[in-house]
Amino acid sequence: MDAVVWTAVGSLTVWLWLLLGQGFFWRTDLRLPPRREPADWPSVCVVVPARDEAGVLPASLPTLLAQDYPGRAEVFLVDDGSSDGTGELARELARAHGGLPLTVDSPGEPPAGWTGKLWAVRHGIALARTREPVYLLLTDADIAHAPDSLRTLVAAAHTGGFDLVSQMARLRVESVWERLVVPAFVYFFAQLYPFRWIAVRGGRTAAAAGGCVLLRADAAERARIPDAVRHAVIDDVALARAVKRAGGHIWLGLAERVDSVRPYPRLRDLWRMVARSAYAQLRHNPLLLLGTVLGLALVYLVPPLALVAGLVVGSAGAAAAGGLAWLLMTVTYLPMLRYYRQPRWLAPLLPVTAFLYLLMTVDSAVQHYRGRGAAWKGRTYAHPGTVLDER
Incomplete structure (x- = not known):
């Protein structure tokens, strides 16, 4: 259990850093900045x-x-x-x-x-x-x-x-899979690119x-x-x-009244949306893929697993570290669920969603090496700058 305890402590340390040191990415109060209407409206x-x-x-x-x-x-x-x-x-x-x-x-x-x-x-x-x-x-x-x-x-x-002002449209969340996957998509994006740092x-x-x-x-x-x-x-x-x-000078924040009307009712629809670009995000680098898989496992999967393992074998250290890390994960996800008007009980399920994203990322790499690359709307881009197939 020593290895489990130390792994759980490592995950907890990462979550403490994410909570305080990653641009407060989990806050969802960043809307369009203060503004006044110009005297002459530009074209x-x-x-x-x-x-x-x-x-x-x-x-x-x-x-x-x-x-x-x-x-x-x-x-x-x-x-x-x-x-x-x-x-x-x-x-x-x-x-x-x-x-x-x-x-x-x-x-x-x-x-x-x-x-x-x-x-x-x-x-x-x-x-x-x-x-x-x-x-x-x-x-x-x-x-x-x-x-x-x-x-x-x-x-x-x-x-x-600002030379660029961008709003992240509120995505549709109506089906079961949209409720599980979509808010996490925006949460993960904000974690990678903290909005407060962008400006x-x-x-x-x-x-x-x-x-x-x-x-x-x-x-x-x-x-x-x-x-x-x-x-x-x-x-x-x-x-x-x-x-x-x-x-x-650029700015990015969440939208209040800009909405995506595209439905993703099934898991495979959402899977295709994520997998088509996940490996491109990693610059088609196998080492970055390995690091991402290990990082997702440490940050999102270790906390609940360590908590369960600690409770089963009676390791207070593993249970405490895993439980605290899972609690921080849950608390930081709640603002995004509120923004998407989703129930709070979805927050503890974030490790399940993260596991799905891990599988989507691996599948994205598999499709790349099978020559299918970033397939979208009948076109397939196997590598940046190369168009392999148009159907």
Whole structure:
């Protein structure tokens, strides 16, 4: 039991450090920073890459067209080779709902070295630049915005002098698996990229949430967006890093009224969402994969196992260290569950969810080495910069 005790103590030490030394990642009170409305509202172009999004577009696109924005704004939807009539549906929705002007266009198939989404974003930004906007809003086709979303984003960027303001859209949590997996997804993301560190000028931490990114057009040009990140599977984080490296001031926080309408009702849907990019996050490095697996086991699996083992064999040290670590884990997860309006009894189940994420990460690596890479919407990217297969 000595090894179990010391392992449990190690896990507890990590949790004490995470609680106090990781940018208070577990707090969910970081919303749009203080803002005041500008006297003259800058022009904005909204760029929406869309591939086979006919299922979600009726719930998302009308919310963009209905933006209550005092300045000049228009929407560019880039149809990335859809086979389900996404482009025509977008035109029909614009005719039915009115609102902001909508342009629908298609760039054709992406060349080697580009992901399909970023090739579509590149085309959309090129169209937008003909209007000479001050800001670009990059948003996904499954994101629904409150009527004042664009207004508050621009006011926050203008007031704080930010080159990039991003909100992590509230993901859907309706099915059993969504309730178990989705809040943990955001919790783990915040643990990797503490939001409070992201806004620090000159700091190394940079991230954004691809569903909602307001970006100054001149900052995008300085950072060579999207060309500089053209092969990135995790494009939102890569984009934020490029902007920050170019001297940009960035901000990321949780959204109140920006929501994803994409459903993930089954475990396999969520599994595919996580596994398609998990190994890319580890830069396709086997040593990083091993370290991640061991780290997840130490941080999330050891506490409950040590508690049970300590109680079974009568080891007070193992039970106490494991129990305290599990308690800290549970307490830090509660704010995220509250944010997602989920019951508190889900908090002690975080080790189960972490184990699922561990398996998804390993599966992501397995798929990579089997040549399937980051498969999404009929395209497979086996390695950054390489397009192996398009179905």
